[in-house]
Amino acid sequence: MDDVFQIILYSGISGITVFLGGILAKLYLAKFQHYTYKVEFNHFITAFGGGIIVSALALVLVPKGMEELSVIPTAVIFLLGSTTFLILDRYLAQKGGKMSQLLAMLMDFVPEAIALGAIFATDTQTGTLLAIFIGMQNLPEAFNSYQDLTESGFKSQKALVVLFLLSFSGIVGALIGYLFLQDQPEITSGLMLFASGGILYLIFEDIAPSAKLDKKWLPAFGANIGFLVGIIGEKLIGG
Template structure:
């Protein structure tokens, strides 16, 4: 039964990526200033959801199984690894930085979700909700990046995102089957992902949110975090 739950939760969370791409594909809002503000608000929503995943699930659950030195090591390592990925993407001038960042969040979080269920954790549903919530704006943003920097057709990009959603169930099952007796390893993965996500928020997401003389986008971040709080309280 747990295997079915993992498959369903991770697949639904992953399908937020192509859903975000579909929204970006059909997005037509007028007047133009509102369309521009909407895009920034969607990005901010993802940032708020990512922060809530770090603050409400990944760090609190992770540090339960680690001492201070181990927690700080894995947290900082996550930030460093994501920074190196960023440096490499910039070095090779890739056109898919948002796509790589999206997968870099999604895969370790799915592993943590599967392992959490194996260890009897109660936050699997909340983590799945937060993963889905953050994948939606990340899919939106990654679609727009690929659409403007590659020759892929819109529906080919959406199909690619749908295929990538299958990585969630695979990662979740890997966490469930191989890490069920290794709570400290699961905790390390959670804290590692938290460090990487925090780096991504301040390196990639927050700088894209600000608009001169517009105040809606920051409220998108507040809304994203608020949805995380609601999920935390409803599933606790």
């Protein structure tokens, strides 16, 4: 099978889970509007998605990003990502938006998709497993992102359209990685570190605090389950 076709196929499958996560969130909110444990479940999913994002940060983005860069570029790019998303988060807060999960998902999804494309030509098996791993991450993150969007004033249909369009960003990222970054490992590493800085800021500023629920201990456990998903994915990729 042609490499370009494979990249479009696998990145497309991993990306469509962004839209599927939104569909599941819509169905869940419609069917379980008065579910006794709705609030606790929502916090669990937030923590679960956060755990997966942390695992991507700790197991994929930072380690891969550090491989090709020396200490000073590593620190500068990481801080640049952190600062950029601090400014962006403040801007969204002033506008009354609540899109931290959406931002974190995109910062996770896009650089990993670029990495998928960049490594696919030389390691098809790892590229395939990475696509599966990305898809697993996107589902709970999109579930929370849908709720972020609707709470920010988006109507349900518009929120789903946004997620549907964003689901194709993985294909774009993977093709960019494949066509332009196969022989540019420093740029790929820089993108991963930039994303890592932004993700870490968003985790402690928005995602982790919103996952906590007073006198409830199960939601926080979701972060451990999410991180375990990342461990399993990394073991599969490494294997």
